Amino acid sequence: MHNKxxxxLAKGLADGDFSSVELTRHFLQRINTLDSQYxxxxxVTGExxxxxxxxxxxxxxAGNAGKLAGIPIAHKDIFCTEGVLTTCASKMLSNFVAPYDATVVSRFKQAGLVTLGKTNMDEFAMGSSNENSFYGAVKNPWALGAVPGGSSGGSAxxxxxxxxxxxxxxxxxxxIRQPAAFCGITGLKPTYGRVSRWGMIAYASSLDQGGPMARTAEDCALLLNEMAGFDPKDSTSLxxxxxxxxxxxxxxxxxxxxxxxxEYFGEGLSSEMGDTIMTAVKEFEKLGATIHEISLPxxxxxxxxxxxxxxxxxxxNLSRYDGVxxxxxxENPVNLEDLYKRSRGEGFGKEVQRRILVGTYALSEGYYDAYYRKAQRIRRLIQQDFLNAFNEVDLIMGPTTPSEAFDLGSNTDDPVQMYMEDIYxxxxxxxxxxxxxVPAGLxxxxxxxxxxxxxxxxxxxxxxxxxxxxxxxxWHQLAPTANQ
Amino acid sequence: MALDQTDVEKVAHLARLQIEEQDIPEYTRNLTSILDLVSQMQAVDTDDIDPLAHPLDATQRLRHDEVTETNQREHFQKNAPAIEAGLFLVPKVIE
Structure with a gap:
């Protein structure tokens, strides 16, 4: 059942081949026996x-079930789930039981999907390796010594x-895309504003977007049908x-x-990666597409x-975590400032602290124009590159990452080195x-x-x-040997 | 741009973040290398470029000034570290 x-699975449920309870038990059993490795x-919310x-x-x-009713899914632990621990993989929220459901969570509930639990991630979604979790690193099922990618590494x-x-x-x-690539699954990041951010714990509000991670593009389409849509509670929803x-x-x-x-096929891309991606692109040529070199300067x-x-x-966004x-x-704050400083110092991990410090510096008096405003201007140049390209082509393709999943612990000394992993x-x-x-090879x-x-x-x-x-x-049908 | 330890301590204070004495050198190195990376932006002339805040240039939606939420104070305060009579407790601020 787990390879479907x-x-x-929706067809199996509709045809009565198995029930949702059987399906749910099967996956819970797999989590209980296998997840200690990963x-x-x-x-896990079994009951x-x-x-x-x-x-x-x-x-x-009763004949009232929607298409995806009874299908088990899991939510990244960044989505608020009413009555269930919602930690964002941080010590800061290790005792936080969300008092409401995120819009994405309630939409899936309404569609009758079954939530098996909350997945591990980089703390506050800051990371590319899932090594920044208060709950420990996630292991890549394809190679236990490798990272699964991040920040949605647990989901992948x-x-x-x-x-x-x-x-x-x-x-x-x-x-979504980098851990999907490292773990051999399909992951979709929708257009900004397509999926509600309400109840999704905020990291960078002008960039954050939720989306589905599954085995196939068809599954992502089925899930996006449930996730997408305007939400009056999200002020940037479209x-x-x-x-x-x-x-x-x-x-x-x-x-x-x-x-x-x-620019996506130059320096920094390993030759094996380049060959693998070009082989994938050739498949599209066989399907009748034409290939054009473009530039995103x-x-x-x-x-x-x-x-x-x-x-x-x-x-x-993270200034809201004040210990109040x-x-x-x-413990035992001597005054209000001590309460803020120690609660935040103890509650946030290192990468989160680093990013808060960088961000505070960039927004501090005298630096706003040189950093934040400047970055927003560069942001328009980057967007303009894409809009120009889409005047000439329908889709843009390239590698998701510069190389395959790296080993656990190999990139943790230098944050800048880790940031380079996200170039594409x-x-x-x-x-x-x-x-x-989408999976394109090994x-x-x-x-x-x-x-x-x-x-x-x-x-x-x-x-x-x-x-x-x-x-x-x-490629999307390959499974790690232990999980076939 | 190279930061020194005093800069990092100042920023940490602005962020109301207690950082351990022994971590300050590492943060100073990290922040300096991040700011070096970020300084690549300064080489680009962006004088005629409008800043982009929302990727689809949407503006803030307004709503009618009407009460739409119900009072759920007790429900929300279940997560509070310390409350009394419906109020959040903090260390004494006024003598």
């Missing part, structure tokens, strides 16, 4: 899951290990009709124009612009574009991803291309 996609879950599964089965028996590892058919993730600078994202999956790709940015500026904007917004209303509070993903968030990572036995980008709100086109690629290849 959501589309297949550490992909922070909280609630079984109650939700029974409710889904009852709805189905859990889906790759077949502990859950799909999970939610969030992507501020690549945090009022725009939600199409059926499965409708265009089977459109032929003949005539599709694909752009390959020369400001690519290298994405890293500096991102590492001003994201920390600046984080330092502002919720979250960690230090950051610009997409700065521009607010949708992007997907390099040194570890999975790598092909990243596909489209214009704003063109998720259907992305999913169509990814689905046709998956019809023509079987």
């Amino acid at each position: 996609t959501i589309a297949e 550490n992909s879950f922070i909280t 609630q899951a079984l109650a939700q599964a029974e409710a889904a089965d009852a709805l189905r028996a 590892a859990a889906v790759a290990a077949r502990l859950v058919p799909a999970a939610t993730g969030t992507d501020t600078g690549g945090s 009022k725009k009709a939600v199409p059926d994202y499965t409708a265009d999956l089977n459109q032929p790709l003949a005539g599709l124009r694909i752009g390959l940015p020369k 400001n690519t290298m500026l994405a890293i500096p612009a991102y590492y001003v904007i994201a920390p600046a917004e984080a330092s502002s 209303r919720f979250g960690h509070r230090c 993903t950051l610009a997409v968030n700065l521009a607010g574009l949708p992007g997907i990572s 390099v040194n036995g570890r999975p790598v991803g092909l990243q596909i980008l489209a214009g704003h709100f063109q998720e259907s086109q992305l999913l169509n291309a990814a689905h046709q690629f998956q019809n023509a290849t079987n």
Whole structure:
């Protein structure tokens, strides 16, 4: 059962091959027996899951079940879940029981999906390796000595290990696409404003976007149908009709124009990666697409612009953790300032502290124009590169990451070295574009991803291309040996 | 731009963040290398470029000034470290 996609599981439930309770028990059993190796879950909500599964089965028996009712999923521990511990993988929130559901969570509940638990992540979504978690690093199911990527590393590892058919993730600078690539699954970052951020613990509000992580593009389309849509509670949510994202999956790709940015195939990309990605691109040529070299001249500026904007917004967002209303509070504060300083000093891990310091510096008196304002201007240049490119091509393709998953502990000494890992993903968030990572092969036995980008709100086109690629290849069907 | 330890202590104070004495040299090195990375931006002339705040240039939506939320104080205060009579407790501020 655990090797089936959501589309297949939905059919099995509809045909009565198995019940949601059976399905839920099966996956809970896998989590209980296997996850000690991967550490992909922070909280498992077995009892609630079984109650939700029974409710889904009852709805189905009464003929009232929606298409995805009874399918188990997991939520990244950044999404608030009412009555369930919601930690953001931080000591700061290690005692926080969310008093309400995030919009994404309540939409999935309404659709009858079953929540198995909350997945591990980099603390406050800050990281590219999932080594910055208060609950310990997540291991990549393909190689236990390798990172799963981050920040949605728990979600990616859990889906790759077949502990859950799909999970939610969030992507501020690549945090859905990069772990999806490292773990050999499919991960979609929607257009900024497409999926509600309400109840999704804020990191960098002008960049954060939630999205689905699953085995196939078709599954991502099914999940996005439930996640996407305007939400009055999110002030940056966009009022725009939600199409059926499965409708265009089977459109032929003949005539599709694909752009390959020369900046994505230059220095820093390993030759094995380059070859693997070009082999994947050739599949699209066989399907009738044409390939064009394009240029995104400001690519290298994405890293500096991102590492001003994201920390600046984080330092502002994380000022809410003050030890007063919720979250960690230090023992015996002598005065209010001591309460703030020690609660925050004890509650936040190192990478979070680093980013708060950088962001506070960038926003401090006399530096705002030179850093934050400057980065926002660069941000427009980066977006303009993409908009120019989309005048000439329909989709942009390239590697999701410069190399395959790196070893645990290998990048932790120098934060700047780690930031370079995000070179192909950051610009997409700065521009607010949708992007997907699909499994494209193995390099040194570890999975790598092909990243596909489209214009704003063109998720259907992305999913169509990814689905046709998956019809023509079987990389997305590979599983880690222990999990076949 | 090289930061020194005093700069880091000042920023930590602005962020109301207690950092351990022994971590300050490491943070100073880290922040200096991050700011070096970020300084690459200064080489680009952006005088005629408008800053981009929302990727789709959307502006803040307004709503009617009406009460839409119900009072759930007790529910929300379940996560509070210290409360009394519906109020959040902090160390004494006024003598």
